[in-house]
Amino acid sequence: MPAAQRIVIVGDGAMGTVCAIILASEGYGVSWWSYNPDQAQELIRNRENKRFLPGFPIPPEILITSDDKLLFHNAFLVISAVPCKFLRSVWQRLAPHLPDDLPIVSVTKGIENDTLLRPTQIIEEVTGKRPLAALSGPNIAEELARRLPATSTIAGEDIGLCRQVQKILSSRLLRIYTNKDLLGVELAGATKNVIAIAAGIIDGLRAGDNAKAALLTRGLVEITRLGLAMGAEKETFAGLSGMGDLVTTCISPKGRNRCFGEYIGKGKSVAYAQGKIPGEVEGINTCRSLVELAQRHQVEMPICRAVYEIVSEGKSVMQAIADLMGRELKSENTDS
Secondary structure, eight states: OOTTOEEEEEOOSHHHHHHHHHHHHTTOEEEEEOSSHHHHHHHHHHSEETTTEEEEEOOTTSEEEOOTTTTTTTEEEEEEOOOHHHHHHHHHHHGGGSOTTOOEEEOOOOOOTTTOOOHHHHHHHHHOSOOEEEEESSOOHHHHHTTOOEEEEEEOSOHHHHHHHHHHHOOSSEEEEEESOHHHHHHHHHHHHHHHHHHHHHHHHTOOHHHHHHHHHHHHHHHHHHHHHHTOOGGGGGSIIIIIHHHHHHHOTTOHHHHHHHHHHTTOOHHHHHHHSSSOOHHHHHHHHHHHHHHHTTOOOHHHHHHHHHHHHOOOHHHHHHHHHTSOOOOTTSOO
16 A cells, blocks of 8 residues: 555544544554634644544644545545434545545434335445445544544455455554454445444433343344344354444443433433434434334334334333333244
8 A cells, every 4th residue: 555545534523533543653644624714723723623522632644624536635535424314425425536436434323214224225326336434443542542442343345445444454453353244344334323222221221220220131132033034144143243242331420322322311401412422313313213124124122112102203101111011921032
C-alpha cells in the first residue's frame, strides 16, 4: 500500500471517532468526514469529539473535513459510520464523488424503515455494485477508545475484502474474525438494539436478574428465529455479532439503547429519554422495521413487538409485561 493512500471515515459519531483514532494510531492515513461543516470545524479546533466521545484526543495526523469533492482522493477503503436513518441521504450526497470500485465497510446497526433494507443494501442501492462488508460485534466505542481488549466480526461475500479489513484492524488488543454471513451479522446487530431497550426497561423497573436473564435468552431466540427465516446461518447468532453484541449492549451502562430503555422503565416519556441520550438510539426506529419483517416472514417476535408498542404506540410498560407473561403456555423449543 503506497504511503499516500488513505482510509476514509464517514460519520462523526462515537464509532466514527473511535475508528479514526484507532486507525491513525496504527499508522494509517485517515480522512474523516463530518456532514456538518460547523461540526467539522469544532472537531478541528478542539481535537476532541466533545459531543459523542469526550475525553479522547484526536491525533493531529487525522484530516477532518466536510468537503465532499476531495474526500475520496487517494482512498483505498471507506468505513461508513452513519446512523441508519441518515444513511441513504448521506450516501446520496457523497455518491457522485465516490470511485466506482472503492470498497465500503459499514459499522451501522439498523434496518431502514419503509424499505426494510440493511445498511450494506442501502449503500449498494445508492452507490452501485462494489465490494461491501459489515463490521459488528460487542464493541462499546468508549472501551475501544480506551484500548481495552475486544473482538469483532467482519462479514461479507467478498472474502478478500474481509481478510484485508481483518488485517488492518487486528492488533494486540483488537481481534477480528471473518464471517461470510453478511445477512446474519447485520440482522443480529440491528435486532439486539431493540432487545437492549427492553433490557434497559427491566433495569429501570429494578425487575431483577432473573428477568434480565430471561430477556436475553428469549431475545436471542427471537433474533435467531427471524434470521433463519430470512436465510441467515444459525451459527452467526451464537457468535460475536449475535450473542456477544447482545450481551454487551444489554449489560453495559454506556449503551445508548439500554440507557434509553432505563429512562422508560423509570416512567419517563420517550421524548424525555431521547433528549437525555447523546447520539442516535437506533432501536427506536429498528423496532418498527422488525415488526414489519416479522409479519412478512410469519415469525413470532413478542419482545420486539412489545418494545414497538411501548415506544411507538404508547402502551404502558406494565401492560406490555403483563401481555408478554400472559401469553399461551408453550414448549421452550417451539417456533413462537
